[in-house]
Amino acid sequence: MTKTLMRALSLGLMTNMGATLLPVLVYAGTYDLTVDKVLIDTGEFTKEGIGYNGKSPGPVLRFKEGEEVTINVANNLDETTSIHWHGLILPYQMDGVPKISFPGIKPGETFTYKFPIVQSGTHWFHSHSEFQEPDGAYGSIVIEPKKKEPFRFDRDYVVQFTDKHPHSGKRIMRNLKMAADYYNRKQQTLSDFFSDVKKNGFGETVTGRMDWGGMRMMASDIEDVQGFTPLINGMGPDQNWTGIFTPKERVRLRFINSSAMTYFDVRIPGLKMTVVAGDGNYVQPVTVDELRIGVAETYDVIVRPKEDKAYTIFGASMGRTAYARGTLAPREGMVAAIPEMTERPLLTMADMGMDHGNMVGMDHSSMKKMDHSNMKGMDHSNMKGMGSEEDAFYAVGSGLAPAAANGGKFLSYSDLKAQKPIYEHRKATREIELRLTGNMERYIWSINGVKYEDAEPLKLQYGERVRFKFVNETMMTHPMHLHGMWSILDVGAGKWNPAKHTISVAPGTTVYSETEVDAEGQWAFHCHLSYHADAGMFRKVVVEGGPKSASLNSSEEGVLQ
Numbered sequence: 095m096t097k098t099l100m101r102a103l104s105l106g107l108m109t110n111m112g113a114t115l116l117p118v119l120v121y122a123g124t125y126d127l128t129v130d131k132v133l134i135d136t137g138e139f140t141k142e143g144i145g146y147n148g149k150s151p152g153p154v155l156r157f158k159e160g161e162e163v164t165i166n167v168a169n170n171l172d173e174t175t176s177i178h179w180h181g182l183i184l185p186y187q188m189d190g191v192p193k194i195s196f197p198g199i200k201p202g203e204t205f206t207y208k209f210p211i212v213q214s215g216t217h218w219f220h221s222h223s224e225f226q227e228p229d230g231a232y233g234s235i236v237i238e239p240k241k242k243e244p245f246r247f248d249r250d251y252v253v254q255f256t257d258k259h260p261h262s263g264k265r266i267m268r269n270l271k272m273a274a275d276y277y278n279r280k281q282q283t284l285s286d287f288f289s290d291v292k293k294n295g296f297g298e299t300v301t302g303r304m305d306w307g308g309m310r311m312m313a314s315d316i317e318d319v320q321g322f323t324p325l326i327n328g329m330g331p332d333q334n335w336t337g338i339f340t341p342k343e344r345v346r347l348r349f350i351n352s353s354a355m356t357y358f359d360v361r362i363p364g365l366k367m368t369v370v371a372g373d374g375n376y377v378q379p380v381t382v383d384e385l386r387i388g389v390a391e392t393y394d395v396i397v398r399p400k401e402d403k404a405y406t407i408f409g410a411s412m413g414r415t416a417y418a419r420g421t422l423a424p425r426e427g428m429v430a431a432i433p434e435m436t437e438r439p440l441l442t443m444a445d446m447g448m449d450h451g452n453m454v455g456m457d458h459s460s461m462k463k464m465d466h467s468n469m470k471g472m473d474h475s476n477m478k479g480m481g482s483e484e485d486a487f488y489a490v491g492s493g494l495a496p497a498a499a500n501g502g503k504f505l506s507y508s509d510l511k512a513q514k515p516i517y518e519h520r521k522a523t524r525e526i527e528l529r530l531t532g533n534m535e536r537y538i539w540s541i542n543g544v545k546y547e548d549a550e551p552l553k554l555q556y557g558e559r560v561r562f563k564f565v566n567e568t569m570m571t572h573p574m575h576l577h578g579m580w581s582i583l584d585v586g587a588g589k590w591n592p593a594k595h596t597i598s599v600a601p602g603t604t605v606y607s608e609t610e611v612d613a614e615g616q617w618a619f620h621c622h623l624s625y626h627a628d629a630g631m632f633r634k635v636v637v638e639g640g641p642k643s644a645s646l647n648s649s650e651e652g653v654l655q
C-alpha cells in the first residue's frame with residue numbers, strides 16, 4: 095500500500111533539566127496521500143466517489159506515539175480539498191478545516207501536514223470540504239503506543255463502518271432542502287395507523303398523530319437519509335469483509351464509524367465483546383453483548399472466539415433500514431448465519447422532550463421551553479421503553495433506548511470510565527449552554543437557534559476548564575465533535591469520566607462534557623452528521639489568551655465544509 099515512502103530516524107535536540115542540550119532520537123515518518131476520483135462498488139451498486147491513493151476507504155495510516163509525521167497530500171480533484179485528522183491532538187494550522195485552520199488544498203496543489211503524534215489508539219481521517227467525506231474521502235489511523243497496552247491481543251483489525259449512498263452528497267443535500275423527508279421511506283403508513291388504533295384506541299392515536307404533525311416529524315424519523323448500503327472496510331454485506339483468526343486467540347477489533355449519517359448497533363452473535371478503548375483512549379474494560387457506535391466515534395473491543403467456526407460481525411443501523419455485515423473466521427470463505435434485525439424503533443413522546451424524569455447531570459433547571467398546552471389528555475403511561483434497565487443517556491421512555499438482541503448487556507456511556515485520566519480533576523470555571531436546535535421541515539439545523547453563517551465564534555480562554563451543557567431540543571441524535579481538545583464526558587464518575595472527541599446527545603436529553611482549554615487557535619465544533627453540519631449545526635471556536643495567541647487572526651469568517 096502506500097503507507098510509507100520513507101521512514102527515517104532523524105536526530106533531534108531536546109533540552110534536559112540541567113539546560114544541557116542532549117541529542118535524542120526522534121522517530122519521523124513521511125507519508126504520501128493522493129486525493130482521487132475513485133470507483134466505489136458496494137456489491138449493490140457502483141458509483142463514482144472520492145478516495146485516497148486510488149481507493150475508498152483510503153489506507154490505514156500507522157503512526158507511532160512520539161513520531162514526527164510529515165504527510166504530503168496531493169489534490170488530484172478539480173475542486174478544493176482538505177484532510178482533518180479526527181481525534182488527533184495537534185496545532186490548529188494542521189487540523190485541516192478550510193477557512194478555520196487553513197485555506198484548503200487547491201486542485202493540483204500538494205499540502206504538507208507536519209505534526210508530532212502525542213497520543214495513541216484508534217482514529218481516522220476525512221475530508222472537511224463540501225461533501226467529499228460522504229462521497230468516500232476517509233481512511234483510518236492506528237497509533238502504536240509508547241508503553242505496553244493494558245490488555246492482551248494476538249490479532250488486530252480495523253473495522254471501519256460507512257454508509258454508502260447511491261446519490262452524491264451534494265444531491266442528497268439538495269433533496270433534503272427541497273423536502274426534508276425525501277429519504278425517509280419508513281414513514282408510518284395507514285395500516286400502522288389502524289394497528290395503532292386497535293392497540294391504543296382511536297382518540298389517543300389521533301392525538302398522537304396530530305402532535306407528531308405539529309412537531310413536523312414522523313415517529314419513524316430516526317434516519318433522515320435512508321437508502322444507503324452499510325459497508326465494513328469498504329465492503330457491502332454480500333462482499334463480506336473477513337478477518338481471520340485461530341481459535342482461542344484474542345482479537346482486537348478497532349470499530350470506527352465513518353458514516354455520513356448512520357449510527358450502528360454492533361454485535362457478534364456467539365461472542366462477548368470487551369470494550370477497552372473509546373475514541374482512542376483506554377477505558378476500564380467492560381464486557382458487553384452489543385454496543386451502539388455514533389457517527390465519528392471509535393471503540394476498541396477484544397473478542398475471543400474459541401470455536402473453529404465463523405462468526406458474523408453485524409451492525410444494524412439505528413433506524414433498522416439496513417445492516418453492515420462482516421465475518422471473523424478461521425479460514426477464508428467461511429460464513430456464519432446473518433441474524434435478523436431487531437424491531438425498528440419508533441420515537442415516543444419522551445423523545446420530544448415530554449418526559450421529565452431524566453437528566454444525566456441532574457440539572458432539571460433548564461428543561462426545554464416547550465409548549466405543553468396541546469398535550470392535555472396525553473397518557474404517558476404506555477410509553478414504550480425498550481431497554482430493561484434504564485440508560486441515563488436516553489430520555490425515560492425513549493423509543494431509541496437500546497437493548498441487546500440477545501437480552502444481554504448493551505454498552506451505555508455510563509459504563510465508560512477512563513483507565514488513566516488525562517487531566518487532573520478540577521471544577522469547571524464556567525458553563526456554556528449549547529441547545530441543539532432545528533427545523534426539520536426546512537432542514538435547518540442550528541445551535542441555540544442560530545445557524546453557522548449567522549453565528550459569532552464561541553470564545554474560550556486558554557487555561558480555563560469549560561463545562562458544556564448540551565440540551566437536545568430536536569428529535570434526532572446529534573454526535574457533537576469538538577476539534578483540537580478533549581471532551582470529558584460527564585458520566586457521573588468524577589475523575590474517571592472518559593475523554594472523548596465525539597459526544598452523542600440523544601433526543602430529549604441533556605448531556606454535559608468538560609474541556610480543558612489547552613490548545614490555542616481556531617477550531618471547529620459541530621454535529622458530525624454531514625448534512626446537519628452543512629445545514630448549520632456548527633460553530634467556530636476561538637481560544638484566546640494562549641502563549642502564542644497574538645499572531646492569531648480571529649476575524650476571518652468562513653462557511654463551513
Ligand SMILES: [Cu+2]
Binds near residue numbers: 570571572622626627
Ligand atoms: Cu446533528
